[in-house]
Amino acid sequence: MTFERPNIEKMQGYTPGEQPDDGDSIKLNTNENPYPASPEVAAALRSIEVDSLRRYPPPLADQFRQAAARLHQVSEHNIIPTNGGDELLRLVLTTFVDSGETIAITKPSYSLYRVLADIAGCKLAAIDLQADWSMPENFLAQLQQVQARITILVNPQAPTGSLISVAYLDELAGNYGGVLVVDEAYVDFIDPELGYDSIPLIGRHKNLLILRSLSKGYGLAGLRFGYGIACESLIEPMLTKTRDSYNTDTISQHLATAALDSTGPSILPSIPTEPWTRTVAASRWRH
Numbered sequence: 001m002t003f004e005r006p007n008i009e010k011m012q013g014y015t016p017g018e019q020p021d022d023g024d025s026i027k028l029n030t031n032e033n034p035y036p037a038s039p040e041v042a043a044a045l046r047s048i049e050v051d052s053l054r055r056y057p058p059p060l061a062d063q064f065r066q067a068a069a070r071l072h073q074v075s076e077h078n079i080i081p082t083n084g085g086d087e088l089l090r091l092v093l094t095t096f097v098d099s100g101e102t103i104a105i106t107k108p109s110y111s112l113y114r115v116l117a118d119i120a121g122c123k124l125a126a127i128d129l130q131a132d133w134s135m136p137e138n139f140l141a142q143l144q145q146v147q148a149r150i151t152i153l154v155n156p157q158a159p160t161g162s163l164i165s166v167a168y169l170d171e172l173a174g175n176y177g178g179v180l181v182v183d184e185a186y187v188d189f190i191d192p193e194l195g196y197d198s199i200p201l202i203g204r205h206k207n208l209l210i211l212r213s214l215s216k217g218y219g220l221a222g223l224r225f226g227y228g229i230a231c232e233s234l235i236e237p238m239l240t241k242t243r244d245s246y247n248t249d250t251i252s253q254h255l256a257t258a259a260l261d262s263t264g265p266s267i268l269p270s271i272p273t274e275p276w277t278r279t280v281a282a283s284r285w286r287h
């Protein structure tokens, strides 16, 4: 006998990447940053008084929202802070799709999407990337055919590393009738010379949500902090209705704010361009 909902009973849970503690492994499986977070984050950590934990955190993480708004030159109403990018993905499903409806992704991509779709009791349409990892042909027509309410793209793609252009996203968002999530967990690794910047698209498309994570480029996977950037009408229901009442804690808000404040408004000003030496953002404060 089980008390689980039928779709929960049937599904497999997410398998987190293995964390060996042998000290010898060169660990690549979960895409953590080999560099520590910025000195400003270390200083912010040292400055936390245990007494500050007596009280609940600011529910909307106001200081973080303001820092993110400054960094991306948007309004704080365009920002939702979350417990990692993963929580944002879960909130998107909770807020914008009903069970039985369809979520579309490209294949291969992040294995959590299927788990979240299973939890929500949704169908998952996983549409194959082309052989050279470029976007599927007639992608919009395929989304329309499966009646996808939400489409999630990873950009730059994980695990392939390919990049979808801003022009492509602009056109897709403009013609697609559902919510388009662009998961930019790895955005800090894009060659700055490519000038990739999707943020201005949120002013043009009310259905576009950009996911950011502090786990990768900022070297803060252990902090569990991410955020969404979108027009206010997409952010507002998640912020005021479906989010846990205190979804980010006092310590993580403080450190995440320090992390964003220590980067300045430009992404990776002077990082070398060979793909793997740009391992990254963290190296920017070493120069």
Ligand SMILES: Cc1ncc(COP(=O)(O)O)c(C=O)c1O
Binding pocket: 030, 031, 083, 084, 085, 086, 087, 110, 154, 158, 183, 185, 212, 213, 214, 215, 221, 224, 225, 226
């Ligand atoms: C494509 C992609 N999106 C989102 C995430 C989640 O990041 P976070 O650690 O912020 O929850 C990951 C983490 O591995 C990822 O690979």
